[in-house]
């Protein structure tokens with residue numbers, strides 16, 4: 590007799606729990622719902638339905654991949670960020686909930702109804718850029734990334750969220766991008782993990798997510814030093830720089846901004862209560 594979806598969820602939960610995955614039940618439900626192409630919340634109404642032949646065999650390779658640490662978002666192929674769906678795979682960092690407060694801070698600085706130019710330095714999956722373009726319909730924007738793979742994913746996510754006509758992309762370093770002086774606001778979540786901390790991260794991150802997206806140099810601040818100085822030299826008066834920071838980098842990044850002459854410095858915390866976003870303005874006069 591074939592197993593029900595509820596029984597399959599329990600079986601998957603045991604497999605994931607046995608492999609040391611925290612939140613094994615919830616992950617089992619997400620994977621099963623993903624294969625059924627339904628929302629996880631709908632599973633409760635299908636728990637007693639018999640699963641079709643071969644369902645467990647399709648789930649099995651996903652459980653094996655998750656058991657060795659491959660991120661869940663690579664297996665489901667998408668994640669939600671700021672209320673929208675983004676494709677996720679090994680081409681770029683998986684969007685994090687923590688980054689939503691960085692988008693919120695940018696919106697505080699973007700007057701409604703005004704046509705604005707924005708850029709996202711180190712755009713990765715495109716989650717920050719796409720969120721700005723969808724949430725502020727008058728805006729056009731550029732995503733910049735050194736990784737051609739990341740940019741291909743960002744392009745797909747712009748199309749998935751119907752903002753491809755308002756987005757363009759620059760493949761290369763932010764140091765070589767020539768648009769600094771043309772935009773009103775730059776958002777960036779640069780790599781900010783100190784190099785020797787990377788080996789101590791969870792294996793899901795350490796072994797699977799792109800190193801280029803994580804490694805911020807010996808003290809984690811290399812990208813901030815570059816972006817803060819380039820922005821101070823090249824951005825127009827009155828333009829804003831909005832940065833995601835590590836939970837322990839508020840003082841260091843604020844000092845870099847002050848030393849480079851930025852003003853009006855603002856800070857925000859993420860939902861976990863950690864310092865996570867900093868904004869600063871080029872002096873107007």
Ligand SMILES: C[S@@+](CC[C@H](N)C(=O)[O-])C[C@H]1O[C@@H](n2cnc3c(N)ncnc32)[C@H](O)[C@@H]1O
Pocket residue numbers: 681682683684685688710711712713714715716717733734735736739761762763764778779780781801802803
């Ligand atoms: C922490 S990830 C952020 C990705 C995405 N913005 C997000 O918030 O999920 C940093 C990104 O910066 C890119 N990057 C690193 N160094 C860069 C550089 N010098 N110029 C442009 N992009 C760079 C990496 O390829 C990576 O996609």
